[in-house]
Amino acid sequence: MNQQHPQVDDPFDYVDFVNEQKAFRQAYRNCPITELPIHAVQTGRDVLFFSNSPLGLQGLKQFYQELVNGYFSVHSERDPVCEYSVS
Numbered sequence: 001m002n003q004q005h006p007q008v009d010d011p012f013d014y015v016d017f018v019n020e021q022k023a024f025r026q027a028y029r030n031c032p033i034t035e036l037p038i039h040a041v042q043t044g045r046d047v048l049f050f051s052n053s054p055l056g057l058q059g060l061k062q063f064y065q066e067l068v069n070g071y072f073s074v075h076s077e078r079d080p081v082c083e084y085s086v087s
Helices: 011-028 054-069
Strands: 038-042 047-050 082-086
Touching: 038 054, 047 054
Parallel strands: none
Antiparallel strands: 038 047, 038 082
């Protein structure tokens, strides 16, 4: 929701961007307020934050599923993954 509008050369790229934003608005029901506690997941590359809302918990579950699915891949996460609860 707090994304800057991208500079695009192709009008179809802008249409894709607008459709993506509509999908975000529908997913968040135009109310991007987070629910506590926030789940912070630290990987070797980044820190990801997930709300305690149904959408946030679904994203957290999907993240862990993709992490498990790529466990034996040479491109998988090699560093420890830590989850913290932020209240």
